[in-house]
Amino acid sequence: MCGIIGVVSRDEFPSRFLLERLKRLEYRGYDSYGYYDSTSLKRNLGEIIVAGEGKTRIGIAHTRWATHGGVTSENAHPHMGCDDEVVIAHNGIIENYKDLKVMLEKKGHEFSSETDSEVVAHYFEEKLKEKKDVKRAISDFLKEAHGTFAILMMIKGDDSIYAIKRDSPLVLGMCEDKLILASDIYAFSDITTKAIFFENDEYAVIKKGSYEFYAKDGKRIRKDVTSFTWQQEDSEKRAYKHFMLKEIEEEPLVVARMLLSLEHEQKEAFRRLVSLVKKSRKIIFAACGTSYHASLLGAFYLHTTGIEAQTLIASEFKHYANVDADTLVIAISQSGETMDVIDALKYAQEKKAKVVSLVNVPYSTIQRMSALSLSIMAGQEVAVASTKAFVNQAALLLRLAQEFGYKANLANLAEKIKGLIAQKDEIRRIAKDMSRSKDAYILGRGQTYPVAREIALKVKEITYIHAEGMMGGELKHGTIALIEKGTPVISLIGCKDEDMISNSKEVEARGAKMIIITNNPDYQGKKGKAKIKDVVFIDTDNDGKFGILACVAGQLLAYYAADALGREIDKPRNLAKSVTVK
Ligand code: G6P
Numbered sequence: 001m002c003g004i005i006g007v008v009s010r011d012e013f014p015s016r017f018l019l020e021r022l023k024r025l026e027y028r029g030y031d032s033y034g035y036y037d038s039t040s041l042k043r044n045l046g047e048i049i050v051a052g053e054g055k056t057r058i059g060i061a062h063t064r065w066a067t068h069g070g071v072t073s074e075n076a077h078p079h080m081g082c083d084d085e086v087v088i089a090h091n092g093i094i095e096n097y098k099d100l101k102v103m104l105e106k107k108g109h110e111f112s113s114e115t116d117s118e119v120v121a122h123y124f125e126e127k128l129k130e131k132k133d134v135k136r137a138i139s140d141f142l143k144e145a146h147g148t149f150a151i152l153m154m155i156k157g158d159d160s161i162y163a164i165k166r167d168s169p170l171v172l173g174m175c176e177d178k179l180i181l182a183s184d185i186y187a188f189s190d191i192t193t194k195a196i197f198f199e200n201d202e203y204a205v206i207k208k209g210s211y212e213f214y215a216k217d218g219k220r221i222r223k224d225v226t227s228f229t230w231q232q233e234d235s236e237k238r239a240y241k242h243f244m245l246k247e248i249e250e251e252p253l254v255v256a257r258m259l260l261s262l263e264h265e266q267k268e269a270f271r272r273l274v275s276l277v278k279k280s281r282k283i284i285f286a287a288c289g290t291s292y293h294a295s296l297l298g299a300f301y302l303h304t305t306g307i308e309a310q311t312l313i314a315s316e317f318k319h320y321a322n323v324d325a326d327t328l329v330i331a332i333s334q335s336g337e338t339m340d341v342i343d344a345l346k347y348a349q350e351k352k353a354k355v356v357s358l359v360n361v362p363y364s365t366i367q368r369m370s371a372l373s374l375s376i377m378a379g380q381e382v383a384v385a386s387t388k389a390f391v392n393q394a395a396l397l398l399r400l401a402q403e404f405g406y407k408a409n410l411a412n413l414a415e416k417i418k419g420l421i422a423q424k425d426e427i428r429r430i431a432k433d434m435s436r437s438k439d440a441y442i443l444g445r446g447q448t449y450p451v452a453r454e455i456a457l458k459v460k461e462i463t464y465i466h467a468e469g470m471m472g473g474e475l476k477h478g479t480i481a482l483i484e485k486g487t488p489v490i491s492l493i494g495c496k497d498e499d500m501i502s503n504s505k506e507v508e509a510r511g512a513k514m515i516i517i518t519n520n521p522d523y524q525g526k527k528g529k530a531k532i533k534d535v536v537f538i539d540t541d542n543d544g545k546f547g548i549l550a551c552v553a554g555q556l557l558a559y560y561a562a563d564a565l566g567r568e569i570d571k572p573r574n575l576a577k578s579v580t581v582k
Contacts, residue, residue: 001339001580002077002091003028004170005035005061006152006161006181008206013178015040015054018061021180021187023048027384027577028091028183029065032076036060036087036154043076047571057208058159060152060181062089065576068097069114079118081125082109087154088124090117091183092168093581095147120151128155135218138164138203142216148339148581150198152181161206165198168580169337169365172196172204172211174225179206184337184578185228185363186380196223197363228363242569244383244462248555249421251391252414258377258392259410262399269374274403276354276372277307280328284321284353285311286344287332288579290386290457291393295332296450297547298397305404315582317344323353331357334381334389335578336364343582345369358396360389383570384577385461387555390454391417391548398544408544416540420552423536424560427553430515430534431560433488435463440488441479441507442469442554445500447547448492455490455554462562462569472503485511490557492550493518495542515557517550 003025005018015037022033026048034043035052037059042052048063062077069075078089094100097116100123105111109122120141127137134155141164148167155162163170163181173180173188173195180188185195198204201216213223240246262270277283283302285295295311302309312320314331321344323329329348333341336359345355345366357370360378367373376392398408434440440459444452449471456469470479472491483489489512491504497520508514515534516523524537536553540546562569 001028001065001576001578003063003183003187004089004091004150004152004181005187006059006089006163006206007178008058008161008208009178010209011177012055012057014052015056015059016050016052018059019048019050019052021182022061022063023050024187025183026063027382029063029576030571031064031066031071032073033063034061034076034078036078038154041078041080041087043073043078045071045073045076058154058161060087060089060154060161067093067581068116074113075115077117079113079115079121081121083125085128085156086121086125088117088121089152090120091150091580092148092166094119094145094149096145100144120149120153124153124155134158134162135214138162139216139218142166142201150183159207162203163198163206164203166200167339167342170198171363172198172206179211181206184361186361189228193228194225195228195363196225197368226363241563242383242559244385244387244559244569247381247383247388248552248559250379251388251552252417252421254378254388255391255395255417256414258396259399259413261375261377262396266374269372272372273356273374273400276328276356277400277404280354281326282308282310283328283330284323285309285330285332286314286317286341286348287311288314288338288340290390290454291332291334293450293454293457294390294393294397295330296453297394297447298332298400300447300450301398301401301406301544302404305401305406307404312344314338314340314344318347321348323348323351325352327353329353329355331355331359331366331370332393333357333364333366334360334378334386336361336366337578337580338366339580339582341366342369358393360392381577384572384575385458385558385569390551394548394551398548401544406544409541410545413545413548416538416545416549417552420538420549421556424556427536427556428560430536431557432564433534434515434557435465435561435564437486437488438466439482440465440467440490441483442467442490442492443472443475443500443503444469444492445472445497445503446494447544448494448500448550451547451551451554452492454551455558458555458558459561461572461575462558462567463565464567464573465561472500475503476506480507480510483507483510483512486513487511488513488515490515490517490554493520493523494546495520517553519546
């Protein structure tokens with residue numbers, strides 16, 4: 001949800017370096033982008049094009065996911081005050097921007113955008129006019145501004161970048177000749193492994209070769225430099241048309257790596273997680289989007305072993321969860337930065353619940369606020385639609401349930417995913433057909449209910465076909481009214497699940513075009529007993545792996561349908577990969 005970059009260098013560097021770094025954060029938002037390199041301000045709509053002739057020693061850049069104000073070049077960042085004295089890039093939301101704007105307008109400030117962020121530039125311009133020094137102005141801002149922010153600010157005639165943080169992520173990367181401020185470490189993880197993470201209400205003054213950190217009262221603070229490591233798959237697309245397909249095809253590798261880590265480098269952390277689950281009266285997961293669906297599958301696995309487990313969409317957590325000191329709250333998040341999850345965890349911590357997390361991006365906020373955090377080790381996901389992260393989240397939860405007696409053979413999961421990916425030509429044929437429809441319904445039960453919802457999410461995100469994923473049993477209570485001749489219905493039929501077979505027959509009888517994802521041999525082969533043409537047969541036991549594998553089949557179906565429609569698969573409209581606003 002917006003990415004920001006700031007660079008201060010000992011030597012001159014090409015201004016396009018700012019955009020190169022920004023491009024690595026493009027998954028945080030891609031409505032518009034811009035940069036300021038101390039001589040020129042450039043702002044454009046759409047995808048980041050790394051170009052530019054100039055050279056500089058300092059600059060800031062921003063890629064936007066629009067919240068306040070439409071996708072226009074006036075609303076693109078960076079923003080300036082009236083006299084072009086102050087330039088800012090902001091990620092987050094200034095909640096009381098209207099009050100601040102009225103106050104500044106009374107003092108003669110004129111605004112040129114509809115954003116909340118622009119008030120920040122005018123605010124500091126006004127404070128500097130009042131002859132406040134910058135640090136005092138920042139302390140005032142931290143008192144007066146409400147909301148969430150990571151702000152980078154440059155002031156005319158000053159060779160520093162001022163960086164301020166509250167609730168939106170901000171990190172300082174240290175390279176040999178440059179200091180790089182960014183929304184997350186991925187911006188510079190290819191050129192350094194050293195970083196300092198900002199905490200809330202801290203700010204820093206970054207100059208050529210030096211940095212100083214301050215608390216909100218202006219007192220200087222000492223910060224530790226963290227040496228980070230992060231397994232990254234090569235983030236080049238290479239022969240792949242889209243990152244999404246590349247990431248699906250990485251699933252066998254990353255799931256095997258994650259499972260192995262639980263026997264080795266994450267063994268102790270895993271043991272502690274098992275022990276916390278044992279000691280807790282109940283488990284509540286908090287997550288959003290795809291991670292929520294993985295947590296729903298996790299709740300199913302744990303529940304099957306007799307553990308009291310439930311999951312809640314993080315934005316509704318405090319409305320529906322009763323948590324106390326005997327509750328273990330497990331946050332699931334790919335980015336580790338989702339604001340709704342962070343809020344749910346803060347609420348859980350206030351209620352004295354123990355908070356642990358499973359995250360992908362290391363050193364993320366959620367990881368750092370958890371008493372214990374395990375890495376899902378999926379490596380960087382570039383495509384906005386999450387795929388390999390889901391597989392690793394679900395596999396880790398299945399591995400956890402095994403500790404409590406859930407029977408599953410995880411040793412061959414990677415092989416089974418490979419086998420499924422090998423069926424991609426057949427899946428592409430089915431998907432092409434599906435892509436001609438305006439609606440699709442996906443049905444599941446038990447372990448495949450969360451998967452039905454996840455497949456529907458994938459279909460919506462990247463094809464823009466309306467899709468609903470639901471419980472097979474619930475269909476007859478309303479949604480069946482929408483089934484017409486030819487409506488595609490994807491049915492996830494676990495072996496011998498007679499109820500799912502009946503639910504499939506109910507829609508088939510009403511003319512639905514059935515697509516079956518199953519491990520039931522009755523559907524196997526063109527001459528299968530069930531005589532359904534569009535079948536993805538997964539040769540696996542019904543042991544918890546089927547849910548994960550059925551989801552991979554759904555990811556491929558959604559991908560090929562979107563490809564047939566010529567969609568922008570890696571950057572679907574209106575979405576962002578990291579959602580750092582409520
Ligand atoms: C966004 C992404 C989804 C993701 C969700 C939760 O909506 O587009 O792909 O599932 O956020 O993100 P998290 O990083 O917490 O898993």
